[in-house]
Each structure stands twice: as C-alpha cells, then as structure tokens.
Amino acid sequence: MKSTRRLKVLLADDHELVRAGLERLLNDAEEIEVVGAASNGYQVLEQVAETNPDLILLDVSMPGKGGMDTLKELRQRFPEVLVLMLSMYPEDQYAVRLLKEGAAGYMTKESAPEELLNAIRRIHGGGRYVSAQLADALVTHLESGDGAESHTCLSDREFQVMCMLASGRTVGQIAEELVLSVKTVSTYRTRILQKMNLDNTAQIMHYGLQKGLVEPVPK
Numbered sequence: 001m002k003s004t005r006r007l008k009v010l011l012a013d014d015h016e017l018v019r020a021g022l023e024r025l026l027n028d029a030e031e032i033e034v035v036g037a038a039s040n041g042y043q044v045l046e047q048v049a050e051t052n053p054d055l056i057l058l059d060v061s062m063p064g065k066g067g068m069d070t071l072k073e074l075r076q077r078f079p080e081v082l083v084l085m086l087s088m089y090p091e092d093q094y095a096v097r098l099l100k101e102g103a104a105g106y107m108t109k110e111s112a113p114e115e116l117l118n119a120i121r122r123i124h125g126g127g128r129y130v131s132a133q134l135a136d137a138l139v140t141h142l143e144s145g146d147g148a149e150s151h152t153c154l155s156d157r158e159f160q161v162m163c164m165l166a167s168g169r170t171v172g173q174i175a176e177e178l179v180l181s182v183k184t185v186s187t188y189r190t191r192i193l194q195k196m197n198l199d200n201t202a203q204i205m206h207y208g209l210q211k212g213l214v215e216p217v218p219k
Helices: 016-027 041-051 067-077 091-100 113-124 132-144 156-166 171-178 182-196 201-210
Strands: 007-012 032-038 055-059 082-087 105-108
Touching: 007 016, 007 041, 007 113, 016 032, 016 113, 032 041, 041 055, 041 067, 055 067, 055 113, 067 082, 067 091, 067 156, 082 091, 082 113, 091 105, 105 113, 156 171, 156 182, 156 201, 171 182, 182 201
Parallel strands: 007 032, 007 055, 055 082, 082 105
Antiparallel strands: none
16 A cells, blocks of 8 residues: 655744644644644754654744744754744745745745645745735835835844834843843844934834834734
8 A cells, every 4th residue: 555755844833822723734634744843943953853854834933042043053954844934923024034044935824724734835845935915015126126124234133133122122031032141132232223224222113113023012
C-alpha cells in the first residue's frame, strides 16, 4: 500500500488559544501534520532541530526572541525550512520587510482558515504567498513612484523598537520584552528619532497610528 508523507508543520505563537486553534485547523487537513508548538523564538530553534519540520507558521510578535529575529536565524541555520509569517499587524507595512528577510509568505491573523491552508499549499509547492490586496497595493505603489516612508530607513531592530514605542510601551518594558538593557533600547530610540526626523515618543506614537503600524487603543 502506497503512503504519502505529510507536510510537517511547526507552530510558533505566544498565545495558547491561537496555537490550539491552528493545530485543530491543520490537523483536519489530511496532508498536514503538526509536529510541534512553540511560544517564543528560542523554543522554535530548539524544536526545528528536534522535529525537522518542512514549514513553520511564525508569529511576528513574541516575547523574548521575536519573529523577525527568529526568521533571520532560521534562514542562516535552517535555510531549507519554509517560513510563513503570521501577524496582527497590517501586511502592507510589514510584509515586504519580512519577505526580504527570507519569509516565504505573510498573512494577517484576520485571514480566513481556507486562505491559510491555500497559502501553506502554495508555499509548499514552491511559490510565495501574499494576499491579492497586498499584491495590488505593491503594484500601485511601484507604478505611482511614491517616495519611501520614513520608517523604511530603519534597521530591522530599530523598526521593531519603533513599533513597540508607537504601541505605548515604555523603554523599560521594551528592554524586558526583547531581553536588552534599558541603555541599549534608549540608544535605539535616539537613532529612530534622528532617522525619522521626529522630536519625541509622542510623535512616534502618532506616526505609528497614522501609518497603520499599530492598532489604536480601544476607548
């Protein structure tokens, strides 16, 4: 009797309910097998070595070693493993940066379950995945010749810190979450203000909301 090897998927998200929902969805697909689940980047790297997955569903925002840093290390240490990024943030602001770092696709967590399965199958087949809406937006942007947004001049780490500042986190909170010193985060903040020609954190917060980089705080 001929057997077909199933696609091995590793889940990475710091919310247990999200992981459970993804595992239930993927296990219902006959050709997919969930081989592990991780809540931060360090666990991802450990489990990749142990489970040898074909594809990782990787959350952008995780405590400690976040999705962007984890993606970079995965590309260096396990270049054969495919990575589909998942995020709550708008794809037009994050996707291009992550695709340049080697992600095979990017999806928001608001996407329909069927779209996630289609994205996984497309990536496993050798393609890359972005939504139709993002593809149209990128084409429009290229054709219009618009100048680059201020935040595109930031390094990946600066961009990450900028988004965290824009979401209302303090320097101390960011340092704890990223496992950095307060002095290092303060240095990043200074560079961000200089590169983006801004004066203070309040302006960073306003910029982040205006550009859709963070979600507005519910009233």
